Amino acid sequence: MSCCNCNDTKIDLSLLDAVLDEYAGIPGSLITILQKAQDIYGYLPTSVIYKVADATSCTPAKVMGVATFYTQFRFKPVGKYLIMLCKGTACHVNGSDTIAKTISEELGITDGETTEDGLFSLSFVACLGCCSLSPVMMINDETYGSLTPAKVKEILDDIRHREVQSI
Amino acid sequence: MKIAVGQGSCGIAAGAQKVSDALKKCLEKSGISVGVTGCIGMCWLEPIVDIYDNDNTLHRLVRVSEKDSERIAEAVKTNDFSQVEKLEITDEDNSFLEKQTRIALRNCGIIDPDDINAYVDAGGYSALSKVLNNMSAEDVIEEIKISGLAGRGGAGFPTWFKWNAARQSQGQEKYLICNADEGDPGAFMDRAVIESDPHTLIEGMLIGAFAIGASHAVVYVRAEYPLAIIRLQNAIEQAKKAGFIGENILGSNFSCDFRIKAGAGAFVCGEETALIESLEGNRGMPRLKPPFPAQAGYWHKPSNINNVETFANVAWIISNGGNAFAAMGTPDSKGTKVFALTGKIKRGGLVEIPMGKTLRDVIFDIGGGIRDNKEFKAVQMGGPSGGCIPAHLLDTVIDYKELGKTGAIMGSGGMVVMDESTCMVQMAKFFLDFTAKESCGKCVHCRIGTKRMQEILTRITEGNGKDGDIELLEELCSGIKDGALCGLGQTAPNPVLTTIKYFRNEYEAHINNKKCPAKECRDLLSYEIDSEKCKGCTLCARKCPANAITGQVKSAHIINPSVCIKCGQCAAACKFGAISVK
Structure with missing residues (x-):
């Protein structure tokens, strides 16, 4: 199966082999495989979608259908710092x-x-569950609460x- | 001497990890270790450090920062706590806990969530042992029936009934599933239970699995809760080693494996059949019922799904008897319920109270009322499936039926408090933005109806509302209620219906007068300078990003409304209170 996305030329698909060896044979593992693939590449490149489809005997359309259904999956590379801004009810009420x-x-x-410099990505997310500290955002794995401008x-x-400084 | 720093997700967000690291550094040479607890639920006081002194008296230090660590370490070393007196919790704040009855949260913030021995020392796994040694599956279901425990995820369906249906369903292979896809924005009790007391969930699930005859247990946790997944995974490993999970548990004939499945972000997966679809690796779209999961669920095998809080009550009920649980609450709703109290509230956090208390008890007596001495306007309960309850219904009793009568629902227990500055049309729009985005798309009424409602609400808040919009919204609401397949779709109109029911005048002010009474809808605001109060300091004119303010130095300034972008920077900057918003 070929892929038409020119940006994917640098994607090392062999990184995915261990994940596919472990999960491809287990029924119902598609979401888990996609999550692990995103952990590896930071997003889901088209070539990865094709490779996962091949290994799990699904059509690429089915894999894409599942991936686009869930908000966790991304199809473009993200910045070094992913800002997840909570848009839950409490955060809404508190600004x-x-x-x-x-x-x-x-x-x-x-x-x-x-x-443009690839440093930050912004993503609005449903409740992060830190409602008492609203408004809240997460940058990579760190949570910041009681935010003001x-x-x-x-x-x-x-x-x-x-x-x-690190440059 | 025992020290522990509360480190739930919100504690960590408030800086608990840094406090813990700093304390460890200060106490390094003394040989005193700094432990971890989960979330006590007093989120407005985080970070919280609990110290049991040499007489085993608890010193609860609140709003601790890194720079307090040296003083705290000194107090610990000398057993003299006078130097940290200012950090100790006040009696008033402490009453937040004293007024509660904690069953589901009984260990939260008290034990170390990463240590199975802490759970066992607190009486953990004794209920499982009692079940496996002395009870039949029927006995367990009977005890749960006596307790009156109902599903805490939102629907409030009797737990024993679901367990019994799954038990009686034919099939060798059965599944017990925990719904930890806490999608209701504004609720976080499930996260707190898993992060703070994961073994309570495991024990409750094992008892449930025994009752229905399941040999597989799965927890579906939402992806946004990474810490909960880590702690639960650790707890599962420990429980396996201790012989509580696996083959022939505690020497009995009962075997059960246990695993976690991380969700990938979809609100609809909180609906049980959608959750099953997601577990099977598909798009999370609800299935037609019947067959119910009890007959044909996960992989079309008999399955039972309950929420985290429901399971968190089970071990307590088995240990203390169903009657003890049923003794609390109202004739219709038994036991306790956990609420996540947030929004414009003074003391926000987790509150567990017996059913039968009133909303006023929770919001004013326990939560301390509204922040900044503003007026209470409404409380939103039940998230996107629930509604806004206004001030004149504050004495509504917390009970599935009574809350249902208001048009809201008990839901999973999110309680978002709003004051006079919250616009109720914006609130309805907020929820419709959410449901329109989260609709799985299966049913036309939900997929397109919520989108049309979102558009109407948007135009109302932008000042383009038309005569007849309220009626159109009501018509769409009834269409979605009738035309959606799943519970989430059917209840999606509730936030709109309740705000129209109780705050129709706000809708009318937006549509007819193009005014937002709460002064939240930016497009409907107008800023004016009071020429009497204006000193002509020019600050506002310099702050204005649109150059909409003109005037000479030392004489009153004027805002040009056709240029003004209503950003509010002028009003925030004015030192004389001369700029008003209308």
Whole structure:
């Protein structure tokens, strides 16, 4: 099976072999395989979708259908820092819209986009379950609560500062 | 001397991990170790450090920061806590816990979630042992029937009935599934239970598996809860080693394996047949019922699905008897219920109370009322399937039937409190944005109806509402209620119906007068400068990103409404309170 996505030329599909060896034979493992694939590549490149389809004897359409159904799966590379902004009820009541606006103004991106330098991606997510600290966002694995526009700017500045220093 | 830092997800977000690391560093040489507990539910006081001194008296230190660590370490080393007196919890804050009755949350924030021995020391796994040694499956189901335990995930269906149906269903291979796909935005008790006391869930599930004759147990956890997955996985490994999971558990004929399946982010997977589809690796779209999961569920085998909080009550009921549980609550709703109290509330967190208390008890007596001394406006219960309950119904008793009468539902226990600054049309729009996005697309009424409702609500909040929009919304609501297959679709109109029912005047103000009474809908606001109060300091004009403000120094300024983008920066900047929002 061939793939038509030119961007996929650099994808090393052999990284997926161990995952497929472990799970492809277990019925109902498609979502688990896609999650592990996303852990490896950061997103789901088209060539990976084809390879998973091949290994699980599903059509690529079925794999794509499942992948697009769930919000966790991404089809474009993400930035080094993935900002997940909670859009749950408590966060809404406590001003998550203002926080979204601040992030957009600071980074020039909105939901589902990545900054040109590849540093930040922004994703709006359903409740993160830290409602008492609303509004809340997660950057990679770290959770930040009780956000204000000033606090958000400070957090983003900190990351940018760290990145500049590490160059 | 025993020290533990509360490290649930929200504690960690508030800085608990850093506090714990700092304390460890300060106490390194003293040989005193710093332990971990889960979430006690007093989220507004995080990070929380619990210290049992040499007399075993508890010192609960709250809102601790890294810079307090040296002082705390000194207090610990000298057993003199006078130096950290200011950090100790106040009696008033402590009453938050004292007014509760904790069953599902009994160990949360008290034991180390990563240590099975801590759970066993707290009486853990004794209920499982009692079941395997002295009870038949029928006895277990009877005890649950006596307790009156009903599904805590939202539907409130009697647990014993589901267990009995799965038990009586023909088939060698059966599955017991836990729904930990806590999708209701605003509810987090399931996360707290798994992160803080994972063995309670495992024990409850094993008892359930024994009762229905299942040899496989699966927990479906949502992907947004990484810490819960890690702690549960660790707990499963420990329980396997201790002989609570696997073949011939505790020497009995009962065998059960146990695994976790991580969800991938889809609200509809909280519906049990959609969850089963997702477990099988498909798009999570609900199945037609019947057959019910008890007859043909996971891989079309008899299956039983309950929510985390439901299972968290089971071991307690077996140990203390169904009658003890049934002694609490109302004739219709037995036992306790956990609520996640959030929004514009002074003391937000997890509250477990016997059924039969009123909303006022929870929001004002336990939660301390509204933040910043504002007026209570409504409480949203039941998430996207629930509704907004207004102030005049604050004395509604917490009971499945009574809450249902208001148009809201008990749901999984999310309680989002709103004050006068929350626009109820925005609230309805928020939920329709959510359901329109999360609709799985199977049923036309839900897929397209929610989208049309979202569009109507959007135009109302933008000042383009039309005469007849309210009636159109009501018509769409009844269409979706009748035309959707699953419970989530059928209840999706509830947030709109309840806000129209109780706050129709707000809808009318938006549509007829193009005004937002709560002053939340930006497009409907207008900013004005009071020429009497304005000193002509020019600050507002300099702050205005649209250059909409003009005026001479030391004379009153004017906002040009056709240029103003209503960002509110001028009002926030004005030191004389001269700028008003209308």
